[in-house]
Amino acid sequence: MPPQRRRQASAHRPRTSPKRGRPGYDRETLVRVCVEVFNLRGYEATSMGVLAQELGISKSAIYHHVNSKEEILDAALTHSLSELERVVAEAEALGTPAVVELETIIRESVNVLTRSLPYVTLLLRLRGNSELETAALARRREITRRIAALIAQAQADGDLRSDIDARTASRLAMGMVNSIVDWYRPERADSSAPVADAVIDLLLSGLRRAAN
Amino acid sequence: MPPQRRRQASAHRPRTSPKRGRPGYDRETLVRVCVEVFNLRGYEATSMGVLAQELGISKSAIYHHVNSKEEILDAALTHSLSELERVVAEAEALGTPAVVELETIIRESVNVLTRSLPYVTLLLRLRGNSELETAALARRREITRRIAALIAQAQADGDLRSDIDARTASRLAMGMVNSIVDWYRPERADSSAPVADAVIDLLLSGLRRAAN
Incomplete structure (x- = not known):
């Protein structure tokens, strides 16, 4: 970075x-x-x-x-986690095939990351050194789990290749998305759309290969 | 994580x-x-x-x-950076098509990450708060640049799709690889091979889509 x-x-x-x-x-x-x-x-x-x-x-x-430094951390983590959880919940509520909901989550997560860059950066650097941090890490894992469930559903639908473990694919996909915080600089970009496009192109075509 | x-x-x-x-x-x-x-x-x-x-x-x-805390940091960063640079140099020396060298770099980088997990974790969390850290970040950027050059070459060879900017693709690919440090636990895995396979499957088929 x-x-x-x-x-x-x-x-x-x-x-x-x-x-x-x-x-x-x-x-x-x-x-x-x-x-x-x-x-x-x-x-x-x-x-x-x-x-x-x-x-x-x-x-x-x-x-x-x-009241404390921890209250500032709490407010910051709530900010980023609530946004990311909202992205997942709204996509899950679409009622479209899982693969479409997945694409929506990836695109909207990139938007959240670029829009709330400092908050998400802080979230991603947590080490779990307190109850507050441990709770935030648990919420992150739950997001990864819900995305893994969508990947598994899209695999079952025949929309995504089945030869990659859904949980591993979810972690790797979110790892790519999250890595954007290390180099994306909003002041140098007109919008996050090209980055989101590149992530979606890479991830979804990677996940889809067997279906091509 | x-x-x-x-x-x-x-x-x-x-x-x-x-x-x-x-x-x-x-x-x-x-x-x-x-x-x-x-x-x-x-x-x-x-x-x-x-x-x-x-x-x-x-x-x-x-x-x-x-002599100092910084000397410990220096030794740790030299450890991980030298390994990653060796991976890139050895792949570049293969004399194979760029796409094969790229696959080698991705696989061997995953191996370095899982083998030297604490060292690479420390490297990836640097913020550039000293000359030492800034120099380490410059070496990381140089690795990303060399991988971008290989991606650009593989695009020119017609082996990889050309509609994703090589520099962005390099950052996203290494972002996915690096994200492994957040969840990979050597004590729970027999070897890093399945993770490396998943990363290569996802990334290379994602990068290759247009050629399929």
Whole structure:
């Protein structure tokens, strides 16, 4: 992955005139900036003091919005996981053949990744060092399981080749999708559509080979 | 990725009888255990004191082998990067069509990942927070560039479809390969061959579609 630079986080300091002599943040913006700092420095290595410094506000101003560093992590993980779970649920509700629902999930997941890049990056770097992280990893595994179920159904429908284990295929497919966070830079792209197309072309034709 | 547990690192304490009242490590084993601790806790968040605690030796015993925490990181990154670069160089030297060299790189990269899992995991989690990390990321980008060149050559040869940008295809392919570190557990697998087969089946048939 290309190196990210420390100055990135501070570039997001609000440019509006400060409230009471210091920059003001709403909770959502505060969480977003903290997520970027976590991604640059590592969550464990980032103290509330460092966050205050990067935000340009006092620690007590942070505590006005959140009770702890973990609450910021929780908000960030909920953000990305809810989006990804919504993508899967909406695709499952389509009532189309599983292979079409799968294509929808892949395309929409790429969109979520590129749109919510810092949040998903944080999610993907978790190591399960706390109950909160372990719970988030369990939700990620459940998403992979639901995608594996769709792949298995599409295999049973004869739409996808059956000689690759559905669970392995799901992990590899999501691995390719997730790897986008390592190099995709929204500021250099007009839209995520070409990336999503390339992922779908590669994955679905790979999964379909036996049917061709 | 599944949660890893803190006890993992200490499970690697040497079981041989201690030298002078404390466990003895050679440099290679010391680096390997440190790499596992870095992967569990994050490199930045791990102090020499924590490493000493996990190794069950004193800080001065660590300094007998290395001058700094960064020297341990350097040794670990050199380990994984040299292996991956060797894979690419050996494939490029085959003198076979580019598509065959590409298949060799994918298969051998999976083997390196599964064989040197902790080292590659550490490499893939770098954020470029120091000159050392930036240099490692540059070496990773160079590997991706050489693979993109092989994909472009295989496209020119008519062996791979030409409607996916070679650079994007290279990033996505290596993204899929690298994602294996998030779920592959050597202790649960007889060998990495089935995973390598699945990756090659998915990627090469995906890349080949237009030629089928």
